[in-house]
Amino acid sequence: MRLGASPADDAFRAELASWLAAQLDGRFARLRQPDFNRNEFALLRAWERALGEAGYGCIAWPAALGGRDASLTQRVIFAEEWARAGLTPRPNHIGIELLGATLLAHGSDDQKARFLPPLAAGTEFWAQGFSEPNAGSDLSNIQTRARLDGDAWVLDGQKVWTSWAHNADWMFVLARTTPGSRGAKGLSFLLVPMRQPGVIIRPIRQMTGDEEFNEIFLDGARTDAANIVGAPGDGWAVAMATLTFERGVSTLGLQTRYRRELDQLIAAAKANGRARDPLLRHRLARAEIGLSVMRANCLRMLANIDRGTPGREGAVNKLYYGSWHQRFGELVMDVLGRAAEIAPGPDYAYQGLPKIFLQSRADTIYAGTNEIQRNIIAERWLGLPREPRG
Ligand SMILES: Cc1cc2nc3c(=O)[nH]c(=O)nc-3n(C[C@H](O)[C@H](O)[C@H](O)COP(=O)(O)OP(=O)(O)OC[C@H]3O[C@@H](n4cnc5c(N)ncnc54)[C@H](O)[C@@H]3O)c2cc1C
Structure with a gap:
C-alpha cells in the first residue's frame, strides 16, 4: 500500500513536512534534543497551540469542531511525518485521542461544542482518571463516589497512575453514582476540572527519572451536573469505548x-x-x-x-x-x-x-x-x- 499516492495527499505531506521542519529548526528545536523532558510543560503547551493555529490540531475531526475533515490516508501521513520529524508522543494524547474520540462517539452536541474546539486549538489538556488502588485490571471495582448536589456532581475517592495529571486542566473520571451498586453497573463517566481545592495531585517518580504519573485525591471535588457523558449509571459502556480507542x-x-x-x-x-x-x-x-x-x-x-x-x-x-x-x-x-x-x-x-x-x-x-x-x-x-x- 503506497500512502499519499494522490496529488492532494502528496501536497498535504509536503506542506506538513515543511511546516514541521521550520518549527523544529526554529522555536521548537528543544523538542528534538536528547535530554528533552516531557515535564517541560510550558513548551509542550506552546507546541500544541502552534499545531492548533496551523490547522494541525486534530486533522481527522469535522471542520466545525476545529478539525479539517482529513482522510484516513492523511491521518496516516500525519503520524508518519510526526515520527519522521523525530518527535515524542503528542503532548495532549489523552485529551485528543482518548477523550476527543469518546466525545465524538458518545458526547452530546453541547459537550462536543464545549470541549472539542479547545482540544483542537491546544488550549486544554486532559488526564484519564480510571485506575484506583484496587481497580486496575479489575476496573469495574471502582470505589470513587459521585453524588448530585444541586447543579453539581461532588466526588470523593482516590485515583492512581494518572498520567500527566499535573499538567491537566480537566480529567475524565469513572465514578460510582448509584449508591450500593457493584461492578460495572452504577458507574458514570464525568468530566472534572482539575484546578480546584477538592483535587489534590501527588506526582510519582518512575525508574526512568521522569514523573509521568500521579496519585489523585478527590475530596469534595465538584463539576457541573451537565458534565456527564452518557446517562447516569451507564458510564461503563462509555469507558469501554475510551479503552477501545486507547488500545x-x-x-x-x-x-x-x-x-x-x-x-x-x-x-x-x-x-x-x-x-x-x-x-x-x-x-x-x-x-x-x-x-x-x-x-x-x-x-x-x-x-x-x-x-x-x-x-x-x-x-x-x-x-x-x-x-x-x-x-x-x-x-x-x-x-x-x-x-x-x-x-x-x-x-x-x-x-x-x-x-x-x-x-x-x-x-x-x-x-x-x-x-x-x-x-x-x-x-x-x-x-x-x-x-x-x-
Ligand atoms: C505508564 C503507565 C501509565 C498509566 N496511565 C494511566 C492513566 O493515565 N490513567 C489511568 O487510569 N491508569 C493509568 N495506568 C494504570 C494502568 O491502567 C494499570 O496499571 C493497569 O490497568 C493494570 O492495573 P494494576 O496496575 O492495578 O495491576 P493489577 O490489576 O493489580 O495486576 C497485577 C498483575 O496481575 C495480572 N492480572 C490481574 N487480573 C488478572 C486476570 N483476571 N487474569 C490474569 N492476570 C491478571 C495483571 O496482568 C498483572 O500482571 C497507567 C499505567 C502505566 C504503567
Whole structure:
C-alpha cells in the first residue's frame, strides 16, 4: 500500500513536512534534543497551540469542531511525518485521542461544542482518571463516589497512575453514582476540572527519572451536573469505548516511531560491530518482521474503524505492540552492551536508546495488561468460557 499516492495527499505531506521542519529548526528545536523532558510543560503547551493555529490540531475531526475533515490516508501521513520529524508522543494524547474520540462517539452536541474546539486549538489538556488502588485490571471495582448536589456532581475517592495529571486542566473520571451498586453497573463517566481545592495531585517518580504519573485525591471535588457523558449509571459502556480507542487507533503513530528507533539501533549495531553477531542479527531481523506485521495490522484497524466497525484489532494491537516494544528494549541493551547501563548524569537520567528499555517495561501494563488483552481475545472473540473468579 503506497500512502499519499494522490496529488492532494502528496501536497498535504509536503506542506506538513515543511511546516514541521521550520518549527523544529526554529522555536521548537528543544523538542528534538536528547535530554528533552516531557515535564517541560510550558513548551509542550506552546507546541500544541502552534499545531492548533496551523490547522494541525486534530486533522481527522469535522471542520466545525476545529478539525479539517482529513482522510484516513492523511491521518496516516500525519503520524508518519510526526515520527519522521523525530518527535515524542503528542503532548495532549489523552485529551485528543482518548477523550476527543469518546466525545465524538458518545458526547452530546453541547459537550462536543464545549470541549472539542479547545482540544483542537491546544488550549486544554486532559488526564484519564480510571485506575484506583484496587481497580486496575479489575476496573469495574471502582470505589470513587459521585453524588448530585444541586447543579453539581461532588466526588470523593482516590485515583492512581494518572498520567500527566499535573499538567491537566480537566480529567475524565469513572465514578460510582448509584449508591450500593457493584461492578460495572452504577458507574458514570464525568468530566472534572482539575484546578480546584477538592483535587489534590501527588506526582510519582518512575525508574526512568521522569514523573509521568500521579496519585489523585478527590475530596469534595465538584463539576457541573451537565458534565456527564452518557446517562447516569451507564458510564461503563462509555469507558469501554475510551479503552477501545486507547488500545487501537490512538496508537497509529507508534509503529512509525518504532521504525525510527529500530533504524537507530541497526545503525548502532553496525557501528559497534554487534551486527556481526549471528544471534543479534537474527533478533534484529525478527524485529523488522514484527514491525511490518504491526504496520499491516494498524492499517487494517484504521480501515475497519472508518467503516464504522471498531473491531477486535484493538486488543490484538495492544498485545502485539506492547510485547514487541518490550522485546525491542531488551534487544537495545544487548546490542549496546555495557555502555547502555551507564547513565549520562545524576538521577539516572538515561536518554536515547537505553531509556527505551526502562520505558518499555510499562508497555505490557498500561491501557490494560497483556493478560487482560488475552482474556478479552479468549472470552469475547473466541467465545471461550470466562476464567473462574477467585
Ligand atoms: C505508564 C503507565 C501509565 C498509566 N496511565 C494511566 C492513566 O493515565 N490513567 C489511568 O487510569 N491508569 C493509568 N495506568 C494504570 C494502568 O491502567 C494499570 O496499571 C493497569 O490497568 C493494570 O492495573 P494494576 O496496575 O492495578 O495491576 P493489577 O490489576 O493489580 O495486576 C497485577 C498483575 O496481575 C495480572 N492480572 C490481574 N487480573 C488478572 C486476570 N483476571 N487474569 C490474569 N492476570 C491478571 C495483571 O496482568 C498483572 O500482571 C497507567 C499505567 C502505566 C504503567
